[in-house]
Amino acid sequence: MEPPAAKLPVLRFQSCDLESLTLEWAGEPGVEYKLEFRDVNRKGWDSAFSLRIPPSQTGHETVKVTDLLPSMTYIFRLWIMGAGGKLEGPGPDTAFDTEVVSCTPTSRSVCCGVCVVS
Secondary structure, three states: OOOOOOOOOOOEEEEEEOOEEEEEEEOOOOOEEEEEEEEOOOOOOOOOEEEEEOOOOOOEEEEEEOOOOOOOEEEEEEEEEOHHHOEEOOOOOEEEEOOEEOOOOOOOEEOOOOOOOO
16 A cells, blocks of 8 residues: 655745745655746746755755846746656646846845836
8 A cells, every 4th residue: 555645845935046046845754856947938847947855854845946047037846756756746836036136336136126226
């Protein structure tokens, strides 16, 4: 008899910078996940990127997705990887933004900011 399927957790935003997003979720110990993501302008999941998240002992998962574009919205979804690589899911599509590039002449940036030039 197969063990019961794990519940798909909800992705939560932890932090961002210009080229990365850190996400977290409360999963189950010993469960492996697949995180898929694409920028909001791409239609469909055929050309999406994915990360395989190995099982943890606690079930609290944190992942930093790097090499993203500044000021961009990305769509993420989570799968559970079962025995033999069988995928369960996906969970709901969830959108997160990378940091907005600052329009000041410094290298500082702002998250979700609005630039006004006068």
